[in-house]
Amino acid sequence: MHDEAVRDRSAAKAGTTCAAPAAPRVPGRRRAVDLDGDEALRLLATVPLGRIVFTRRALPAIRPVNHLVDAGDVVLRTHEGAALTAYAREAGTEGVVVAYEADDIDLATRLGWSVVVTGYCRPVTDPADTARYKTLLRPWTDRRNDEVLRIRPDLVTGIRLVPADG
Template identity: 65%
Template sequence: MSDESPRRTDLITGTPPSAESGPRRMVPLDRAEALRLLSGVSVGRIAFTEHALPAIRPVNHILDHGDIVIRTHEGAALTAQAHRADTGTGVVVAYEADAIDPRTHLGWSVVVTGYAQVVTDPADLSRYRSLLHPWVFGSTDFAIRIRPDLVHGALLGPVD
């Protein structure tokens, strides 16, 4: 048995990580900076409960006056959950997006927790349809608005 551990490789490029990819330091971000970074990317992951179990889906989004908006379809589990929410506040979800360099492992990550509601105002729905173009094939006639309650963000930087 060899004493050498196998070399890890980057899943995208197939190259080993650089020497720069050692331990990382996490620097907390304030709410405004975290939401600013989130607005600069278009894809994230939404986490919600489906049949009492956690479910996560990749989706594209926009930020609209501090709210995260995604589009979905009638048969989507999240759409059904948001329609069935017992309270007027919606259903609790988490939304995560990041931009982390695969070679250096530097970047940022933002996680938002809040309530998701189906957008019912026709003017808002029409506007979201014009601003947010789904990246998956199929009908996406619904929009979900997430109002952030908790916003956690961190920069991933080298240890000094």
Template identity: 65%
Template sequence: MDQDGIRRPAGRHMWELDRAEALELLATVPLGRIVFTQHALPAVRPVNHLVEGEDVIIRIHEGGALASLAAPVDAPGVVVAYEADAIDPHTHLGWSVVVTGYARPVADAEDLGRYADLLRPWVGRPMTGALRIRPDLVTGFRLEAAPPPALAVGG
């Protein structure tokens, strides 16, 4: 236990990620969780994604919980958060990234076709659209093992 009486894992450090590194890491995993409002309450859904520039793209299908986020294209969008991570269940080392921003429907037919090819469906429903999350806030952290202490030289 440390001086505050809190038990903390030894030899581990948490580092804050900058925006660029956080987005780079987000692009290395195919799965994340979108946080949105459904019936005036917070809701979370696991989804697959791709990162294009700084934008996070997810697929939607008619009748799904996320279809309600497909506001008209000229609307400002819906505020959402998107989280993805890669944390080892045994060592508890890895990283986590959260993107907060506005989700808007993708309107370009060519982009929709490309996203339909790149984003694999989880259920047997056809993709009826895609959402583009444009990040306003990108936060993240990395949990790393601490290097072993340097040995004293000399005697």
């Protein structure tokens, strides 16, 4: 109500009329249903893009990246100068702790799913694996993405958003 009054006063000062924007139509209530790890990884494999979360200079950093799921691992391609690539190399065989999130949620119905994978991210060092992943996983930017990283999940969680009455 307050916003409408401010708009009306502003429009009156400007000598114009200002119709309130139509409120977006919000579908009925939804509920979140927990996914088991296998179902979450299956869904993750159906989308090409997600967000990697890691620590950079003691602060969280988030980057969009494309991925594939292979034998339960999440595989990414990055470029040599990427902070995550450097941190993963510095960590050696131990790897660096990351979270990876992807989702598919319809903006109109607000139904869909969201998956989070948490685990250690390490460089893929086997030349045959690297070559295979480079053919399977095409970069989505014009950067030269020659580095291949693998996340071995320690924790896989997810939710599916469904109608509350269904």
